[in-house]
Amino acid sequence: MSLIERLGTFGDAKVWYDNIPLESEYTVGIAGERFLRAIKDRGVILGTVCPACDLTYVPPSMYCERCFTQLDEWVELPAKGTVYTFTIVTRSLDGQALDEPEILAFVKLPGAHGGLVHRLTTAKPEDVEIGMEVEVVFKPQKEREGSILDIKGFKPT
Numbered sequence: 567m568s569l570i571e572r573l574g575t576f577g578d579a580k581v582w583y584d585n586i587p588l589e590s591e592y593t594v595g596i597a598g599e600r601f602l603r604a605i606k607d608r609g610v611i612l613g614t615v616c617p618a619c620d621l622t623y624v625p626p627s628m629y630c631e632r633c634f635t636q637l638d639e640w641v642e643l644p645a646k647g648t649v650y651t652f653t654i655v656t657r658s659l660d661g662q663a664l665d666e667p668e669i670l671a672f673v674k675l676p677g678a679h680g681g682l683v684h685r686l687t688t689a690k691p692e693d694v695e696i697g698m699e700v701e702v703v704f705k706p707q708k709e710r711e712g713s714i715l716d717i718k719g720f721k722p723t
């Protein structure tokens with residue numbers, strides 16, 4: 567059987583099950599670096615602006631996804647927003663039941679195209695609703711590491 571021969575049934579494929587040790591490093595790119603540094607060093611949310619499309623990208627992007635213009639204009643956005651959608655998580659990534667459910671939300675920032683997915687803190691699942699006003703809760707500056715987790719989450723205002 568050659569590599570380009572089409573298999574007719576799944577059972578004809580040769581498979582084996584094992585583990586492959588892999589390591590990887592994720593780079594956030596130029597825009598992501600600046601975005602995370604602004605959170606870490608100054609506790610602010612940055613976006614990039616496409617003047618041609620009148621869009622502000624959060625998280626920031628180096629290029630406009632609509633017109634492909636390189637984006638050089640950076641703006642600070644208010645560290646608040648509205649819940650666009652949310653979900654209640656009751657299990658960890660490995661399937662274990664959580665002691666307390668977590669609320670994950672997609673929060674749109676005012677004037678921004680896009681938003682941030684993060685935890686909702688200090689809200690009970692039954693109290694969360696779409697359109698709810700929330701604000702960013704940053705970690706204390708000395709605890710920040712240059713990660714999106716320098717934001718603890720969003721809390722209702």
Ligand SMILES: [Zn+2]
Pocket residue numbers: 616617618619620630631632633634635
């Ligand atoms: Zn554009």
